[in-house]
Amino acid sequence: MSAFADLVAAFVDELFVLQPLSATGIGDHRFDDRWPDLSDAGRLARVAAWDRWTGVFSGVDPATLTADERFDRDLVLGELAAMRFAEAELREDAWDALAWVYLLGFGLHSLMTRDFAPLARRLTSFAGRLEGIPAVIAQAQEVLGSHPTRPVSRLHAQVAGARIGGIAGLVAEGVIAAEGAAPGDPQVAALLPRLRAAAAAATAVLEGIGEHLRTQVAVGAQGAPLLGRELFAAKLRHTLGDPTVTPEIVLARAEAEFARVRAEMVRLARGAWATYRPGEPEPADEGAAVRGVLDAIALRHPGPDELVDYCRAELARIEAFCRDHAVITLAEEPLEIVWTPEFLRSYAGAMLESPGPLDIGQKAFFSITPARDGWGPDDIESWLREMNNEQLRLLAIHEAVPGHYLQGVYSNRSASLARRVFFSGLFAEGWAVYVTQVMLDRGYGDGSVALWLSHWKYYLRAVVNAILDVRIHTMGMTSEEAIALMVEGGFQSAPRLWQRTSGRGSRPRSSPRTSLARWGSGTSRTRRAAGRPIPPGPVARLFRRRVWWAATRVRRALTSGRIWRPSSRMGRRRCRCFGGSSWAEAEAEAEAEAPAVPRCSGLRAWRALWKNGWPVRPVAAAPRGREWAAIGGQIPECARGERYLALPWIRSARGAFRN
Numbered sequence: 001m002s003a004f005a006d007l008v009a010a011f012v013d014e015l016f017v018l019q020p021l022s023a024t025g026i027g028d029h030r031f032d033d034r035w036p037d038l039s040d041a042g043r044l045a046r047v048a049a050w051d052r053w054t055g056v057f058s059g060v061d062p063a064t065l066t067a068d069e070r071f072d073r074d075l076v077l078g079e080l081a082a083m084r085f086a087e088a089e090l091r092e093d094a095w096d097a098l099a100w101v102y103l104l105g106f107g108l109h110s111l112m113t114r115d116f117a118p119l120a121r122r123l124t125s126f127a128g129r130l131e132g133i134p135a136v137i138a139q140a141q142e143v144l145g146s147h148p149t150r151p152v153s154r155l156h157a158q159v160a161g162a163r164i165g166g167i168a169g170l171v172a173e174g175v176i177a178a179e180g181a182a183p184g185d186p187q188v189a190a191l192l193p194r195l196r197a198a199a200a201a202a203t204a205v206l207e208g209i210g211e212h213l214r215t216q217v218a219v220g221a222q223g224a225p226l227l228g229r230e231l232f233a234a235k236l237r238h239t240l241g242d243p244t245v246t247p248e249i250v251l252a253r254a255e256a257e258f259a260r261v262r263a264e265m266v267r268l269a270r271g272a273w274a275t276y277r278p279g280e281p282e283p284a285d286e287g288a289a290v291r292g293v294l295d296a297i298a299l300r301h302p303g304p305d306e307l308v309d310y311c312r313a314e315l316a317r318i319e320a321f322c323r324d325h326a327v328i329t330l331a332e333e334p335l336e337i338v339w340t341p342e343f344l345r346s347y348a349g350a351m352l353e354s355p356g357p358l359d360i361g362q363k364a365f366f367s368i369t370p371a372r373d374g375w376g377p378d379d380i381e382s383w384l385r386e387m388n389n390e391q392l393r394l395l396a397i398h399e400a401v402p403g404h405y406l407q408g409v410y411s412n413r414s415a416s417l418a419r420r421v422f423f424s425g426l427f428a429e430g431w432a433v434y435v436t437q438v439m440l441d442r443g444y445g446d447g448s449v450a451l452w453l454s455h456w457k458y459y460l461r462a463v464v465n466a467i468l469d470v471r472i473h474t475m476g477m478t479s480e481e482a483i484a485l486m487v488e489g490g491f492q493s494a495p496r497l498w499q500r501t502s503g504r505g506s507r508p509r510s511s512p513r514t515s516l517a518r519w520g521s522g523t524s525r526t527r528r529a530a531g532r533p534i535p536p537g538p539v540a541r542l543f544r545r546r547v548w549w550a551a552t553r554v555r556r557a558l559t560s561g562r563i564w565r566p567s568s569r570m571g572r573r574r575c576r577c578f579g580g581s582s583w584a585e586a587e588a589e590a591e592a593e594a595p596a597v598p599r600c601s602g603l604r605a606w607r608a609l610w611k612n613g614w615p616v617r618p619v620a621a622a623p624r625g626r627e628w629a630a631i632g633g634q635i636p637e638c639a640r641g642e643r644y645l646a647l648p649w650i651r652s653a654r655g656a657f658r659n
Helices: 003-018 020-026 040-058 067-090 097-113 119-143 154-163 165-184 186-220 229-240 247-276 286-298 307-324 377-386 389-400 404-412 417-421 425-441 449-475 479-489 494-501 512-518 524-529 538-542 551-558 583-593 607-612
Strands: 335-339 350-353 364-368 548-550 564-566 574-577 616-618 628-630 644-646
Touching (some): 003 067, 067 417, 097 154, 097 165, 154 186, 229 247, 247 286, 247 449, 286 377, 307 335, 307 389, 350 404, 389 425, 389 449, 404 417
Parallel strands (some): 628 644
Antiparallel strands (some): 616 644
């Protein structure tokens, strides 16, 4: 290991001491029986540690590092800044009661769901954390409400009071597992009295704090769940790692994308009306036409107890398609499809929980959230229409294969400790949306209009979430206006709205990272069909900090008008994006070297890059789609795609940002 690698390892080691739940999540199980110090003194100690390590990494001369180490240094500095912001400025623990529910849940859940160690060892850690719950609750009561300017959020307190019962359920599950194993495992049997005592004490405290949240905190809380413009903008910058991004930029992009996606949905619905609504007159209103077709598609759905089984069967079909069509190399790491744990059921309708990079060979969990307890038949049916057959197919792609699960497997194999510990959620969301588009483009679903229309509805949801994030947190958007946008603009239904507005104030249903990473997944073909111009690609804008990407994804980012070239260091299947240069100079140089411009339309035209090693950029649109253009060399025969100009090598002093 190099001196820099040793420095990163020392930092991560201290990070795990200060944040033992992070250590458990990553797969370092030395601290599995501990909770972090959640008192105000503990918070200030962490802030001091982040400041100290920021000084250490800032003092490392980039000129002494390799390209990979320079990236890791920037990554660590960005994470340190984000952690400091969370502890020193955002301070959710002081006004967001739901943050404590999530902390308790994540601290217990992974100890019992993954068999990274013998059950007796995991139960010992589990008992240690149960014994620490009274102290955690005491710290929560001390810290919650201590923010100097932000009162406790009523919405978060209400949802926390409803969801903390799920933590008691996790406690009970641990005891049940121990009782079941005790007859055949002497170590578990010896531990059982301690575990029962700890569970009884923890359950009593959890029940008490739950009642306190419901009857006192939620009733007396006066705070709103909104961040306000300044705090939201700061969180946005840290989430995206982009100091130039603003809420106004996000909103402008989201609203432009909203119009483009709806236009495509209208086009598809108009063409499919007679198929899905035979004998009915087609409405003149565009929204009514889309809603009518979507309602017909939504009638095909599993029963409320069949969602998990449907996704398991669909995953098998998806994996077979990936193998038969050589879409991507699949992985052997275990994946289990389960119901979402109770404490997380306000978080999302579906999610993927990957094992930490140090938990080699452990399961990933693709969780499906069931209908809520207490819903009547109409609400359950409305929920199931949202979770219809086509939506579940898309969720299986997005969350499992080739989406989050597969991306997580490969991310965990990174040689860089910094990149394994501080994985890119932005990249993960962008990847999941990208490969959903790839699967449909490659023929998954046999061109089904129902699947395509559901795909755009799913994508539109992320766009709507981005609009809601900005307008609610920074512009005073009311609940009525938000619901109108989701129902009339995003074609959503009531139970889905409940989930989107339940306790997600500072952590909206789709974070800025998620919403932005999903933009730009539409192909040029789709946008042309919708009668819209092809703008600079939003996905490319997301990765503006010089990202290394697989070559098959470069085509979409090229529309940003930035310089790309193949990288010999990364092999033939990757290329390197630089942060920009003078196109006037580049074009003049290109024309001087080779005035002839051979052209070829094609999705695979980027292969010309590997012949000559030139950067490329988009040029004017051609009558039939867009064509590729290259200066010098020969472009191989290929199919429909984009038109680009390949330029001689242009050097940039900005360096590489690899993911």
